Amino acid sequence: MCPTIVPYTYEAKKEKRIYFTSLLKDMKILVATEKPFARKAVDGIRSIVEEAGYQLELLEKYTEKAALLAAVADADALIIRSDKVTAEVIAAAKNLKIVVRAGAGYDNVDLEAAKARGIVVMNTPGQNSNAVAELAIAFMIYMSRNRFTPGTGCEIQGKRLGIHAYGNVGKLVGRKGKALGMEVVAYDPFITDDAVFAADGVKRVSSVEELYKVSDYLSLHIPATEQTRKSIGYDLLMSMPKGATLVNTARKEVIDEAGVIAALSEREDLKYITDIAPDAAAEMAEKFGKRFFATPKKMGAETAEANINAGLAAARQIVAFFKTGDTRFQVNK
Ligand code: 3PG
Numbered sequence: 638m639c640p641t642i643v644p645y646t647y648e649a650k651k652e653k654r655i656y657f658t659s660l661l662k663d664m665k666i667l668v669a670t671e672k673p674f675a676r677k678a679v680d681g682i683r684s685i686v687e688e689a690g691y692q693l694e695l696l697e698k699y700t701e702k703a704a705l706l707a708a709v710a711d712a713d714a715l716i717i718r719s720d721k722v723t724a725e726v727i728a729a730a731k732n733l734k735i736v737v738r739a740g741a742g743y744d745n746v747d748l749e750a751a752k753a754r755g756i757v758v759m760n761t762p763g764q765n766s767n768a769v770a771e772l773a774i775a776f777m778i779y780m781s782r783n784r785f786t787p788g789t790g791c792e793i794q795g796k797r798l799g800i801h802a803y804g805n806v807g808k809l810v811g812r813k814g815k816a817l818g819m820e821v822v823a824y825d826p827f828i829t830d831d832a833v834f835a836a837d838g839v840k841r842v843s844s845v846e847e848l849y850k851v852s853d854y855l856s857l858h859i860p861a862t863e864q865t866r867k868s869i870g871y872d873l874l875m876s877m878p879k880g881a882t883l884v885n886t887a888r889k890e891v892i893d894e895a896g897v898i899a900a901l902s903e904r905e906d907l908k909y910i911t912d913i914a915p916d917a918a919a920e921m922a923e924k925f926g927k928r929f930f931a932t933p934k935k936m937g938a939e940t941a942e943a944n945i946n947a948g949l950a951a952a953r954q955i956v957a958f959f960k961t962g963d964t965r966f967q968v969n970k
Contacts, residue, residue: 665713666713667708670717712733716948717738722746727756734755736751742861764950765937767809776886784930795818795819804825806858807823821839822841850878853877855883858886867892871893880906886912888913912931913931
């Protein structure tokens, strides 16, 4: 177990300074990404880490959990994407003090296990939002044009776009939808002030039920939590207008897959497109043909810009945490 790192002070005695300096030099920041960052992002992370006097280690494209367990053994800090940081990983990381999820959703980290060990968990909110928002819009167009196969499609201009959860991504999707001539409505259980939505020219609706009922395109931006698990299913889909499309760039866990299958089976006008392959992807593809699409691997945040924004933010947050104790983006307080 490493001693606690305290900020460097000029008042410190000479020996103490040498001690801190040597501690900082030995600090190991591990980037563990099963789905690697763009090279430019890794180079940027390395610069930040090394300028701070720490070492960077990379574990990319790993396929076995054992590789992650071995790599975290002597890591002081960990940068991840959707990589699973379970209680087992935390137990194996004896020196770990901070985990930064370079991205928005942190449902892949066992927050309680980290908290029990005093490990700070952070995300980098907003840093990859634009990439995800652009994909959501692309998904709408892709489904409206029969997945780019021959046949008459339809335009998204003049249609109503519903945003489910008005956070960083939801707001950007709304803004882009408006720029494309869509009418935008939104619902967020945590934002009840109409003015927040009105400022963006968006109309707030007062319930999830109302949102789905009026949305030709429904863009999902809720996190995966105990409350949202399997919360989107048969009833909501069946209430949607004729020809409606459900767009999921959030999480597969929020979908009740049996409910979606039942709704799309009953209503041949409904469509579902998702950036996170459902467990029942093969069945959905076979049953619904062009009305269903899932990306082979989650690609919402797969842009150089998003990787650079989120990766560099993660590195900076780690340096700020070690140097000044900054815990601004902590999600497991
Ligand atoms: C997020 O939560 O930030 C997105 O789902 C992106 O995840 P990724 O970093 O695994 O692409």
